[in-house]
Amino acid sequence: MSFLFTQILYRPLFNLLLLLYNYIPGNDLGIAIIALTVLVRAAFFPLSIKAQRSQKALSAINPKIQEIRARLKNDSTAQNAAILQLYKEHKVNPFGGCLPILIQLPILIALYRVFVAGINPQSLSLLYSFIHNPETLNKLFLGFLDLTSKNHILAIVTGLLQFMQSRQSAKYMQTSGASKEMAAMNSQMLYLFPVIIIVIGWNLPAGLLLYWVTATGFSMLEQLYLKKQS
């Protein structure tokens, strides 16, 4: 299992990181991390757009579902039929289920480990023969930000960016249909989640924070795209 994981996911991603490092002018590990993150996120772009649209459509009909549930409380067959009808009318098409998560998780774990390995290269032995071995990696992002050490300012920036992204996303979803309990929880989490990110990020090497910042920035661009389309 771990052999498969290494050969199928970890090793190709690791080589891709080094390839990007070698070919992007400047030989900057930070830029290679950003580039690899953008590539992986771009690969998931169609799925992500579809998922967010579908989620929005679902949350839009949520109040109607609640209403049906309350109205046909004692007749579960009629309830089923009414909800099914509602899904059809609004062309809500929840797809995929939990399979996409099961595919993404190993990729994310591999990506995380590749970044850790890039930051602390114990060996570059997993490089394919056709990838040039740079021997040492330049770990000063843009010449001043050390990717291997903690960076509290970057941790705070990451948290702030996460807050902005969540708020932007909330605007797009407009979860008016959320239950009271849910709405309260959401507004709490809107502030709490970025704080959690800062707490976790406080002791992480800056290279990993750079990954999170890039992924969050990419999401914000995705949101702009979604907004333009609708």
Add this chain to the structure above:
Amino acid sequence: MNIITQLLRFYRNTSQYMRFYVPSSLVLTPCKYYPSCSEYAELALHKHGLVKGGLKSVRRICSCNPWSKGGVDLP
């Protein structure tokens, strides 16, 4: 039973929040079933008890795969 219900609700709220607001790390696709697995589990546990309800919940989670149609499925 109460603790299980609380845990299920906590999971549901957190995952809902992640679905809506934090798509940057992981793309979470909407559930193909209605109600969602956590709501289903809550209903099943109350209706059929811990053993049968639990088994029904496990069956439901396993049926969230590419070969199932999804849709409305109540315990």
